Amino acid sequence: MKNILILIISLLTSLTIAIALYLNEFTVLSQGRMAWLHKDREVSSRLLSIPILLYHNIDGKGPFSIDVGSLREHFQLIKDRGIRVIPLRELVQRLERPAPYEDAVIVITFDDGYGSMYTKLLPLAREFGYPVTLFVYCDIISMKSSRNLTWDRLRRMNRQGIDIQAHSISHPDLTEISKKDDPASRKRLYEEIYLCKKMLELYLDRKIDFYAFPFGRYDLSIVDMTMNAGYRRAFSTDYGSNIITRDNFCLRRHHIKSNYSLHYIEHLIR
Numbered sequence: 179m180k181n182i183l184i185l186i187i188s189l190l191t192s193l194t195i196a197i198a199l200y201l202n203e204f205t206v207l208s209q210g211r212m213a214w215l216h217k218d219r220e221v222s223s224r225l226l227s228i229p230i231l232l233y234h235n236i237d238g239k240g241p242f243s244i245d246v247g248s249l250r251e252h253f254q255l256i257k258d259r260g261i262r263v264i265p266l267r268e269l270v271q272r273l274e275r276p277a278p279y280e281d282a283v284i285v286i287t288f289d290d291g292y293g294s295m296y297t298k299l300l301p302l303a304r305e306f307g308y309p310v311t312l313f314v315y316c317d318i319i320s321m322k323s324s325r326n327l328t329w330d331r332l333r334r335m336n337r338q339g340i341d342i343q344a345h346s347i348s349h350p351d352l353t354e355i356s357k358k359d360d361p362a363s364r365k366r367l368y369e370e371i372y373l374c375k376k377m378l379e380l381y382l383d384r385k386i387d388f389y390a391f392p393f394g395r396y397d398l399s400i401v402d403m404t405m406n407a408g409y410r411r412a413f414s415t416d417y418g419s420n421i422i423t424r425d426n427f428c429l430r431r432h433h434i435k436s437n438y439s440l441h442y443i444e445h446l447i448r
């Protein structure tokens with residue numbers, strides 16, 4: 179009789195625990211969190227893992243300059259695979275308030291400030307409707323060389339929806355300048371990081387939120403100064419995608435080289 183009583187009690191306890199677990203899962207489901215976990219496990223981590231592509235010049239001269247025909251092929255491939263190009267700003271907002279994407283998305287960026295950005299990229303980005311970001315360094319714009327952008331063209335691109343962001347004043351390797359407790363080093367870093375933001379904000383009459391490290395190189399004190407200067411995020415050339423459930427300050431970018439096959443580009447974006 180005593181054994182039967184113990185059996186009944188343990189059965190009732192198990193039933194209570196099962197009901198409690200079910201109700202808890204229902205609550206979590208109603209908050210959308212279980213849906214997130216379910217999506218993460220079963221659909222694809224690609225919805226949480228966002229690649230940022232990084233290009234430089236598009237005149238087809240050199241290892242980091244693809245020709246505009248190849249860029250068109252990349253843009254077309256992204257479209258054919260149903261991958262949505264989102265503004266860099268939208269990715270950063272998603273990092274700050276993580277939520278899963280319903281479709282595969284990608285971000286496209288260009289560095290430095292070559293003349294081809296105005297003559298070739300601007301019409302192509304408009305044709306495809308892609309919201310690209312251009313990180314410029316101030317000296318290249320001030321050089322007055324036909325190979326580079328001018329302030330006038332940069333302002334026109336800004337007005338036509340190209341997102342312009344900061345990439346230093348003179349494009350040095352910041353890790354070579356960075357010396358602890360050296361006032362000259364701090365002053366130089368201050369110019370390359372703070373002054374660059376202020377100059378672009380003055381010339382473009384808008385807020386600059388993002389910084390791309392020249393040559394993708396940085397150390398902890400550089401990251402610290404970038405944060406203190408008021409940038410919301412900084413961008414390296416470390417390979418890999420960005421997981422939106424991990425809110426990193428430094429984001430990675432896939433640096434596209436001119437010898438990459440279309441097959442390899444497909445591997446990077448899918």
Ligand SMILES: [Zn+2]
Nearest residue numbers: 289290392393
């Ligand atoms: Zn650069």
